[in-house]
Amino acid sequence: MGTSKYRLHHKYDYFLLHHGGKNTVTGSCHELRINGSGILIDCGLFQGNDTRSDSPSDLNIEFDISHIEALLVTHTHIDHIGRLPWLLAAGFDKPIYCTKATAALIPLMLDDGLKLQLGLNSKQRKLILDKIERMIVSVDYHQLKNIEGRQVPSSWSLDEEHKSKEAHSVQFCFKPAGHILGSAYIEITLPNGEVIVFSGDLGPSNTPLLPDPISPKRADYLVIETTYGNNHHEDVSTRSLRLEKIVKKSLQDGGVILIPAFSVGRTQELLFDIERLIEHSINTQSTKDDFWQALPIILDSPLAQKVTKQYERFKQLWRDECLEEGSQLSRHPLSFEQLITIDSHQAHQKLVNRLASTNEPAIVVAASGMCNGGRIMNYLQALLPHRQTDVILPGYQANGTLGRQLQNGEISVVISGETIKVNAHIHTMSGYSAHADQDDLIAFIQGIPTPPKTIFLIHGEPKTKQKFKEQLQKINTLQVCNIEI
């Protein structure tokens, strides 16, 4: 993937380097180099077509880290933190800064990866995770923080105005990004007083659980993700109506509703929407809607359960409206009584067999979101041939995944070497993306009072970045910006 380097300021030795995640949506790893010292922003895993090799040895950190003083983490998706164990293996022993919720999620997310990808046993995983936990320094949102132990290189030739000690300090601050629990964009104040902002992944507007990101007050340089820089999402506000319609229709003919979902973000939003549907149907007291009260909602993913608990724990980070609404609910969002959680593999297999033989109605939420692994596979294998089964695909389905095959309407698919006939109904819902779309990204940029000198478009396919750049250039107020792709 190679490193690319850009000089930020003609007068100062400030550089932006990309070690991954510039022209790809995975493998995020950026470096801000200030007078020879480096700060890393994220250290993620390459995934899917971006993968360099299937061999774990190629996950080695291939760039010099001797001058790196800290790692700042935007959020816990594996394409932003997945290479952390390899960073440690390369000798990294500096502070890892992140928000409190991110600090709580990092061990959960990494543990799963170390188990599934590397097959490490629990003792080996604990050793690595304990070390990472000791290196983590959690910081509140909006709290200004100095990089600890930062050395001022003796080789500096200093301007008069930068001779005071404070002027050498590099401060940073996490701001809510609205993407997943704990997610942040990062404002970093450079020694010359200028501010560079790293967006991390930004969430879409109007999601039910997390507040929308608010633009920074200052960003002389903006490094922004463009995953959906050329897309417009379906309206989030109407998605629960669509979900209700699909659920009601499918329940009329009985059978199971399968929802493949990611463990962080989408799963919790789906559960929240389903809970609101149930609450609403109970409040309207329509006898026809009684089935809602008896409908089992099954969360069959140990990781998603643990993450959901953290969503509960960090409830103060939810958007205000949702907390107010939650306080009026007789039922409790995300911990409702109809939620059945499945832990052990035996319980999982037993449930698959039971649903396949009885066809009783139930909603099952399980990973993986693109049906390319995880417990959802056993459900699909057993239930796709049933006409009463409904599959709701709430997220992006990448090329080459079973999810995409189902979305394309294939009449038969192969799971674990067995050819399975698809008689189930397949529904696609795109309103559950955790990413900002083009309008959200533009609103974020336009919300910065003074347009940035330079905007760096990252975390996107080259074609998407080009289209997004053209879009930005059409906006009058942004014509002063230099846009790098």
Ligand SMILES: [Zn+2]
């Ligand atoms: Zn993300």
